[in-house]
Amino acid sequence: MAMNAILPFEGIGASVKRKEDLRFLSGRGQYVDDINRPGQVYAWILRSQYAHARIVSIDTTAAAAMPGVIAVFTSADMAGIGGIPCGWQIHNKDGTPMAEPKHPVLAEGKLRHVGDPVAVVIAETRSQARDAGEAIALEVEALPAVTGTTEALAAGAPRVHDDIAGNLCYDWHIGDKSMTDAAFARAEHRVAFETTNNRLIANAMEPRSAVGDYDTTTGEHTLFTTSQNPHVIRLLMGAFVLNIPESKLRVVAPDVGGGFGSKIYHYAEEAIVTWAAAKLGRPVKWTADRTESFMSDAHGRDHVTRAELALDKEGTFLGLRVHTQANMGAYLSTFAPCVPTYLYATLLAGVYSTPAIYAEVKAVFTHTVPVDAYRGAGRPEATYLLERLVDVAAKQCGFDRIELRRRNFIATDAFPYQTPVALEYDSGDYFSTLNQALETSGWAGFEARRAEAAKRGKLRGIGISTYLEACGIAPSAVVGSLGARAGLYEVGTIRVHPTGSITVLTGAHSHGQGHETTFAQLVCDKLGVPVAQVDIVHGDTGKVPFGMGTYGSRSLAVGGSAMEKAMDKIIAKGKRIAAHLMEAAVEDIEFDRGTFRVAGTDKTKVLAEISLAAYVPHNYPIDEIEPGLEETAFYDPKNFTYPGGCHIAEVEIEKETGKVSLINFTAVDDVGRVINPMIVEGQVQGGVAQGVGQALMENCVYDAAGQLISASMMDYAMPRADDLAPVSVATHVTLCTHNPLGVKGCGEVGAIGSPPAVINAVVDALRDYGVTHVEMPATAPKIWSIIHGSTL
Structure with missing residues (x-):
């Protein structure tokens, strides 16, 4: 069958069935809770039952002595560990920065919401860890709490953080007040409306889970986590919480069963299992139950x-x-x-x-x-x-x-x-x-x-x-000016193998959207390779150069555009190889969905012929053309x-x-x-x-x-x-x-x-x-x- 014969059915605009569904529907997906490392132990987290309380004492003696328990950690054991960082800074109307309290991995001194993590128990089994966690003696002084938004701003409301008056994080504005007031002054009709947009809980099908592993021979940390953006987790956790060089920290987000935003963020549990694995020299696994998710997921x-x-x-x-x-x-x-x-x-x-x-x-x-x-x-x-x-x-x-x-x-x-x-x-x-x-x-x-x-x-x-x-x-320049503490570009690598099959490495992440199909369709449409011959690699900082993950419907617009730019580089290099093979000028080479042609002639080479020549460069000048056919591109939207x-x-x-x-x-x-x-x-x-x-x-x-x-x-x-x-x-x-x-x-x-x-x-x-x-x-x-x- 000619290469182009597949394009109407698999390229852009075709309703191609999802490649990834076979493994999902047959139970062969690999989610974090499916991952079990040799010598693995289990973490259970004691969480606050109080919305607001002062910690008087934590006695872990009884818990530590229970069957199967390996260690019990509190904030005192994690002294020197950084707080969980916030990735965006907002400024008040007067230009001063927002209030930004420390967010400890384990509660320090105070409990500030039901579900706040207090201590972690590591044991040989999950049930042993849970049993021991329930034996921790936590003495607290209960304090008044405030949960309503308007009530928290009222005079005399309990303070969530002692050093933040009025519970106000920031007071921000946008637009032209005087112009808007003038519009109201001349209006024939003025309509007022008040509403509350109700609080929601994401409830992805797969609860959050994390496995920390540590190689004592190399000093390398590995975190498997249910995340929408593993590279960002590596950056935030490595640089700001655990002080691990990025070269020594690998973050892997395998199959993820839904995100909806709640799996974008760096959570305490990720830092806990990564730190504990290195501390104990054994892999540590944590998986939330549904109620735990309700009180710990954003x-x-x-x-x-x-x-x-x-x-x-x-x-x-x-x-x-x-x-x-x-x-x-x-x-x-x-x-x-x-x-x-x-x-x-x-x-x-x-x-x-x-x-x-x-x-x-x-x-x-x-x-x-x-x-x-x-x-x-x-x-x-x-x-x-x-x-x-x-x-x-x-x-x-x-x-x-x-x-x-x-x-x-x-x-x-x-x-x-x-x-x-x-x-x-x-x-x-x-x-x-x-x-x-x-x-x-x-x-x-x-x-x-x-x-x-x-x-x-x-x-x-x-x-x-x-x-x-x-x-x-x-756009990085725009969001940076608005307070983002990271660029929001994306990265794509196109690797054309000698026989013409293709591997795509993308910084975008799929958690149910069908990237393995849609991204393959982009390659099919542009390079003329059947969808079945395109593999999509994502979710692993050890394989993908970098990436900012998936949220805000950015996968195709940003991640796909990075892929498009990388494919343009592939085509440009392919034209140089094709020109040499067909003894033509580079500017005379045309490319259309898998075929290189000398303009105005019937002389052609298909992509597989060009890719083989790229890896077997016997007959082209390697001083002018480097061997191989792999390109990487970054895309920062305008x-x-x-x-x-x-x-x-x-x-x-x-x-x-x-x-x-x-x-x-x-x-x-x-x-x-x-x-x-x-x-x-x-x-x-x-x-x-x-x-x-x-x-x-x-x-x-x-x-x-x-x-x-x-x-x-x-x-x-x-x-x-x-x-x-x-x-x-x-x-x-x-x-x-x-x-x-x-x-x-x-x-x-x-x-x-x-x-x-x-x-x-x-x-x-x-x-x-x-x-x-x-x-x-x-x-x-x-x-x-x-x-x-x-x-x-």
């Missing part, structure tokens, strides 16, 4: 916001004011400070041409698990606020909610478009995605469906969300990418129970060039499921004493198959103008556009009850109380 969202929208008589947006209080939890997680600032407030323009925007954000410490990026990271919070606010404005001011959006969309010919809040959008067509979604969802015929539902005793509503997000995180689209949800409510059922969901997204439509569809559907979960059922709850009430699957409601409806997924493409692939990203769009669409639908269903807003999650008891005029 949580998401948790914003309290008041927003105001100014409109003129015709409904044109004039100005937007936003005041947000963001809960950071007890400590600053790796990316936490940037989520409610540069990943949230810079997106408050959304898809609208609002000329004046001013946002203030106060980040607050509380006695809760640290909060960081969760699928979408700031973008869902911004979209939810905007899309609920637009619906409220339409209702209050008497405008049609669709036409109000259309009136204020950024014009399709206005790109590149500079927003009032720092970002410049490069491309988009919000009118087309809106029109396509309206048609697909049957919006025009909805009232007939509402009437039919009423005959069955049901309340039916329809809601819309038109959203935009920033992906491809992001801008974020900006996916957008329109989501429409249709719901029914049972009056007798208040239960909300999702009936239909339509998603039309502009994710840039689509590499694999089937994978895009799956990514969007998965994101929608998470967004529906937030809108209707998920909620992380603490009581007044700081106890985590929703600390298990019995108490934290996750969406199941019968909670969802068929999700119609379509795309409308406008290409990203500044990366070579034209891609924008699809991993987060479902979780961003769906929550406001669902809540807008719930509010629409309750229109006859005078309802203007329902806070997430819209649970059955909450809706029942609205319908029946009761407060629960």
Whole structure:
């Protein structure tokens, strides 16, 4: 079969089945908990049962004497170890840096949230370690706690950190206040809206796990960990916590069963097992159970916001004011400070041409698990606020909610478009995605469906969300100026073997997105090699030169672009070899998907012939062309990418129970060039499921004493198959103008556009009850109380 014959089926745009699924579905994946090293022992971590307490004493004598116990460590044993670093610094309005308390690996002096690690027991088996851990005598003085965001800022609130007054991490702002105030002064309509974006727990299918190993003969440390970015873990842990040279520290993230942001960060357990393995001279393994994950994995969202929208008589947006209080939890997680600032407030323009925007954000410490990026990271919070606010404005001011959006969309010919809040959008067509979604969802015929539902005793509503997000995180120069303490470029290496098969080494990381297929399709499309002959290597700092991992839908936009640049180098070198072999000038060599051709002739060489010649360089001048065919490229994007689209949800409510059922969901997204439509569809559907979960059922709850009430699957409601409806997924493409692939990203769009669409639908269903807003999650008891005029 000719090489090009496969391209229509496996290249860009083909719905190629995922290569990696065979090993996953057959149980042959290798996750961290599958890894067992010779002589391995097990760690169990004693965690605080108090939200706030002073440690009086820790007696480990009884625990250390129990069967199988090898060692018990507390913070005193880890003296000299650095705190867990934060990767982003935010400055206050006055230019002073944010408050940045030390985040110890094991608690020092105080306990600051339920789940705070106190001590670690190492034993021959996991059950022995657990039994011994429960024998540790921990004496504490319980102290008052504060878990609510607004309550933590109140005068007299308990301090999370003694040296941080008012529990304030930072007081930050963006935009033009005077211009925005002037817009409100001349407005015909002013609409105010308050909401809480509920705290969420990521709940990936695979709990976090870590195995530390140490080679006493070489002094080399190895950490196997469930991470989305192993190179960053190596950097943070090696340089700032354990003081291990990078040349002596290897971090491996094998198959990872879901991340959603919660596996981006450097966690205490990674440092504990790495340090303990070297201390004991034996591999140390730790795996979280589900409840442990609930109180140790970073949580998401948790914003309290008041927003105001100014409109003129015709409904044109004039100005937007936003005041947000963001809960950071007890400590600053790796990316936490940037989520409610540069990943949230810079997106408050959304898809609208609002000329004046001013946002203030106060980040607050509380006695809760640290909060960081969760699928979408700031973008869902911004979209939810905007899309609920637009619906409220339409209702209050008497405008049609669709036409109000259309009136204020950024014009399709206005790109590149500079927003009032720092970002410049490069491309988009919000009118087309809106029109396509309206048609697909049957919006025009909805009232007939509402009437039919009423005959069955049901309340039916329809809601819309038109959203935009920033992906491809992001330009190093930009994020560096905004407080990032690392560059956010990506690295790709293309290794063409002598027989023409290819290995790709990428700094991006796959934890369910299908990289082994999608990245192979890029190679197939450009170099003409069948997908089956392309291997993708990722997740191992000992093999991949460097990388910044995967989050913020950056894999294709940044990682794929690095691969594209490396392939360009491969082609350029291949042309030189081909020119020599075919006795032609380099400038006369053309390349198209696997074939080098002398322009205007029938003289050709396929890639496999060139690669063999590269490794057997008998007949070309090695003083001019180096042997081998392998190239590495770094790609640092010029801008974020900006996916957008329109989501429409249709719901029914049972009056007798208040239960909300999702009936239909339509998603039309502009994710840039689509590499694999089937994978895009799956990514969007998965994101929608998470967004529906937030809108209707998920909620992380603490009581007044700081106890985590929703600390298990019995108490934290996750969406199941019968909670969802068929999700119609379509795309409308406008290409990203500044990366070579034209891609924008699809991993987060479902979780961003769906929550406001669902809540807008719930509010629409309750229109006859005078309802203007329902806070997430819209649970059955909450809706029942609205319908029946009761407060629960």
